[in-house]
Amino acid sequence: xxxxxFLAGAKKSIPIMLGYTPLGLAFGVVAREQGLxxxxxxxxxxxxxxxxxxxxxxxxxxAGFGVSAILLTTFLVNLRYLLFSAxxxxxxxxxSTLAQSIVAFGITDETFTLNMSGFDRQAADRDFILxxxxxxxxxxxxxxxxxxxxxxxxPDINRYGVNFALPxxxxxxxxxxxxxxITLAVAVISGLISTGIALLTTNGSHIIAATVIAAxxxxxxxxxxxxxxx
Amino acid sequence: xxxxxxxxxLGMWAANYLPRMLPMVVLSKLKIPQPVIWWLGxxxxxxxxxxxxxxxxxxxxxxxxxxHNNYLVAAAPALLVAVKTHSLVWTLLAGMLAMALLQY
Numbered sequence: 477x478x479x480x481x482f483l484a485g486a487k488k489s490i491p492i493m494l495g496y497t498p499l500g501l502a503f504g505v506v507a508r509e510q511g512l513x514x515x516x517x518x519x520x521x522x523x524x525x526x527x528x529x530x531x532x533x534x535x536x537x538x539a540g541f542g543v544s545a546i547l548l549t550t551f552l553v554n555l556r557y558l559l560f561s562a563x564x565x566x567x568x569x570x571x572s573t574l575a576q577s578i579v580a581f582g583i584t585d586e587t588f589t590l591n592m593s594g595f596d597r598q599a600a601d602r603d604f605i606l607x608x609x610x611x612x613x614x615x616x617x618x619x620x621x622x623x624x625x626x627x628x629x630x631p632d633i634n635r636y637g638v639n640f641a642l643p644x645x646x647x648x649x650x651x652x653x654x655x656x657x658i659t660l661a662v663a664v665i666s667g668l669i670s671t672g673i674a675l676l677t678t679n680g681s682h683i684i685a686a687t688v689i690a691a692x693x694x695x696x697x698x699x700x701x702x703x704x705x706x
Numbered sequence: 707x708x709x710x711x712x713x714x715x716l717g718m719w720a721a722n723y724l725p726r727m728l729p730m731v732v733l734s735k736l737k738i739p740q741p742v743i744w745w746l747g748x749x750x751x752x753x754x755x756x757x758x759x760x761x762x763x764x765x766x767x768x769x770x771x772x773x774h775n776n777y778l779v780a781a782a783p784a785l786l787v788a789v790k791t792h793s794l795v796w797t798l799l800a801g802m803l804a805m806a807l808l809q810y
Contacts, residue, residue, distance in 0.1 A: 526722045529721070537710070543717065547720075550718060553750060556746070560726070562729035568730060576727075637780075637803060637809070640780050640802050640804070641798060643781060644797050649750075651788035652792055654751065664755065670757070671759045674760040674764065675768075675769060678767075683757055687753045688752075690752040694752070698744045699741070
């Protein structure tokens with residue numbers, strides 16, 4: 477373990493640590509709102525380390541969804557990690573399987589982007605990646621706990637718009653996902669299908685059903701576009 | 707409720723760790739077919755759309771498309787800021803500020 481390399485990675489991750497501060501605080505506040513204790517919020521931030529996944533999970537917990545629906549939805553929204561992990565794979569071939577499974581734990585949208593940008597210039601280094609991954613993770617955990625602790629001290633916290641933190645978060649995450657017209661179409665179709673199903677059912681199946689249908693429509697649109705251009 | 711919270715926390719570990727770990731360790735040796743890559747690529751946008759639309763169009767479980775729906779109205783400035791800045795933090799602040807003003 478090289479301390480200098482680890483610290484170099486840690487230094488690179490400072491902007492991410494700062495970025496996770498308000499998000500972690502917001503997660504803590506929302507988690508507290510939805511009935512989690514301070515240390516439960518921190519524990520979830522330790523084990524899951526996924527902003528979007530955790531916001532969805534606590535939102536659905538508060539809304540009374542079942543455990544399996546919550547986990548399946550979280551898994552689906554984080555399917556992008558499959559892509560992140562797969563695209564890092566060719567760069568980490570020299571690392572042991574154990575090291576690979578440890579650095580994989582810290583993959584988020586932000587740490588992935590930072591790590592990948594480094595791979596262009598130099599070979600992947602275990603200690604550097606650990607530095608990039610661990611410091612934002614610590615920031616995420618600590619701020620989640622702080623947010624939950626402070627949030628529970630403020631009465632009627634929804635007066636300050638906290639009840640819109642979750643939708644606002646999803647709006648931002650969605651906008652970041654929209655890279656082309658087909659993705660935009662997929663998101664809109666999914667939203668319409670989901671709302672339609674939600675009006676007719678009450679079991680929480682609308683999210684998963686709409687996702688599968690809309691993503692499949694997206695693949696069909698891609699294939700149509702490919703045929704029309706080739 | 708407590709058992710449920712712990713089940714979710716435990717499950718969240720698996721649901722978030724496995725997709726991060728398995729491709730790096732296992733799938734790196736295989737070639738994923740293009741349509742599957744596309745499908746996986748659309749899933750995040752589709753899930754987010756599917757969660758977001760009902761939460762702002764039907765906050766009280768019934769469809770409410772009107773100026774009286776604070777969630778729908780607050781979504782407008784949040785969306786604008788999100789498109790302009792691509793920043794989680796600014797979008798969060800804009801949306802919460804709008805909601806706080808609407809409820810004032």
